[in-house]
Amino acid sequence: MVAKASTPRDTEATQAPATGVGPRIMVRAFLIIFAAGLVVLAVAVAYLGAFPPSPHVQTIEKVLPNDKFQSH
Secondary structure, X not given: OOOOOOOOHHHOOOOOOOOOOOHHHHHHHHHHHHHHHHHXXXXXXXXXXXXXXXXXXXXXXXXXXXXXXXXX
């Protein structure tokens, strides 16, 4: 004898909710987002290659000890 289930078999859900989102659509969405990211990355690299940032120029002042310039 089989124990009675809490939900009768004829009313059990046999499919996921009909959202229209399946594995193929999820893979396609992932690939589109991945391709868009690669395009953005390529554009950023091309932009930095064409217009590199200018170097920061700063004057460095170093005090040298006077004992090296004394004559004997």
